[in-house]
Amino acid sequence: MKSIADIQAIRDNMAKHIFIRDNKDDHVETRIIVGMDDCGIAAGADKVFDALIEDVASRGIKNTRVYRSGCMGRCDLEPTVEVCVPGQPKVTYVKVDVAKAAEIVDKHIVGGNPVKAYTADNA
């Protein structure tokens, strides 16, 4: 037997878990693409991917989807993460780790300012 407060608690608690399936309320979406081929995984891309998924879901950032993709061709700079914000040029981050990923979400996705220091040009 649950109270109304219990039901609301279940709902709030579940929100993070189902976010991956339902984060759209608009047609445009920001894409965060993690290169997840063997080269990427060897460099830790899987951990970056996991961290990004969790970060986006727990902050409840709408219209943002984390994608996996294959090798982007710069195996020496893995893990690579591309961020595509609608209407803005694509930004490619290289040698990303969990801490950098958090910063990218914070500054670029939420704040709207690409983190220049981690892009391919500065590698």
Added chain:
Amino acid sequence: MYKSHVLVCGGTGCTSNNSRKIREELKKQLGENNLQDTVQIVETGCFGLCASGPVVIVYPEAAFYSNVKVDDVTDIVQQHLIRGKLVERLLHKERAGEPPVKSLTDTEFYRRQTRVALRNCGVINPENIDEYIAFDGYQALIKCLTEYSPQEVIDIIKQSGLRGRGGAGFPTGMKWQFVHNAQSDVKYVCCNADEGDPGAFMDRSVLEGDPHAVLEAMAIAAYAVGGTQGYIYVRAEYPIAVERCKIALAQAREYGLLGKNILGTDFSFDIDIRLGAGAFVCGEETALMVSVEGNRGEPRPRPPFPANKGLFGKPTLLNNVETYANITQIITKGADWFASMGTDKSKGTKVFALGGKIVNTGLVEVPMGTTLREIVYDIGGGIPNGKQFKAAQTGGPSGGCIPPQHLDIPIDYDKLIEIGSMMGSGGLIVMDEDTCMVDIAKFFLEFTVDESCGKCTPCRIGTKRLLEMLDKVTNGTATLEDLDKMEKLCYYIKDNALCGLGQTAPNPVLSTLKYFRHEYETHIKEKKCPAHVCKKLVTYTITDACKGCTLCKRNCPVGAIDGNVREKHVINRDKCIKCGACLDGCKFKAIVKE
């Protein structure tokens, strides 16, 4: 926390296509690759694209894989889940030769739909109440219990303009008001899930994909009308729907969303399931209640209406599954939101089960007022094999056939009745040029003859006589006078039958007589079936193109073909059973069917 969700359709269509094995194989391979803690397998209800099943969707990418086989699981796990590469060859293609679509929401099929009743179908795991709650489940019930009086709830439903989705389109709010006004210590709230129309599977899909939505709406209805006990009357041949309803009921009771003192309030209500044996007439409200009581399902005259004297002689509210599936959304999003969709007198959306000669066989939900053309061509993908649209049958055995000239009418309750069909529960069977309209009318009438309960004479004997007349037409023994007699009998049955089953049974005949009378006349005057369907009127002939290869002679199961090698063969019409085996095998197109 899971980093990937793999949604596998567990609707009846995909299950019959082995989706259960896909799930098991996925589970096994995830275990082998140590992914069981990061990848979640979610068994969902119907996605709607049954023709392309089994359907698998992988999140976070929302990659939409269709026609998945058990053998494809390895690629999904190894390529997609481990290495992040979408399995291109499995991505859904809307049309042959076009590049694949990436996600379900990118498809033409999906983008043109408005999903209200189906909002959770194919999105949540119907066997997990927490997922339903996560998608705002039971919020409408909480809102009703804490903010609204029963009368206020009824007023909202009235304002929304919601009409019964079972077929007749009676205003739902008014029905609730009648039961609310009835004086009684015990009142019942029932759900009609006795979906009997051939080709209709909307209600089944809602119960399979989102059972809690129905339970929640029934609880809201009970609160509004003063109901104490609920029953879901569902056919026993919907085993998956029944199973998920049972699971949902147990979970809702455990959470205190059903039972005594729901969520700690004074309101008590519980629901039981009653299984129907599959009689079509039991979808009729009075017959349904008799069947719930445990008696033989036969309708009775009204009044008294169920709102005053229904189940066990007590005031009873009976709504269809799809009607209930709309309720929670109306409460949460408001009556104005709901009324903003649809046409003047038909508000909201309607679910249609697309079947017959159409590319995207499946389930779609569109705002009322959408044209038949949009549903058939834009969402349904058109007619396969480049054939021509001939008619669409709506409303099952109670409805009629809509000819091509009405493709552009906006579909709502009243427009459909105007053109001689009806909404019905929402089965939509598309027919192409190879369909004989007399044969179709016969098919539906055979169904009603079978399903007539036998209580009233117009239905029991009238439909039988009507079928015999149709038989004469398809045999080539009818006269033009028979057509007039048929029409007369149709109206007689319509006016005099006891319940909706009988009153609407002649509709398929009437509507085909109205729009395709020339086909009836060709059967009678020329003794020919224009679509080459009616066997008695079809003849097979071998033309001069015959090279004498003897293949047809060897293929004929009854030895009706004579001829020597390299000589033209001949079909013996007396022996021919018109199976078409000769025509199908002929490499020289030397056999014609006329």
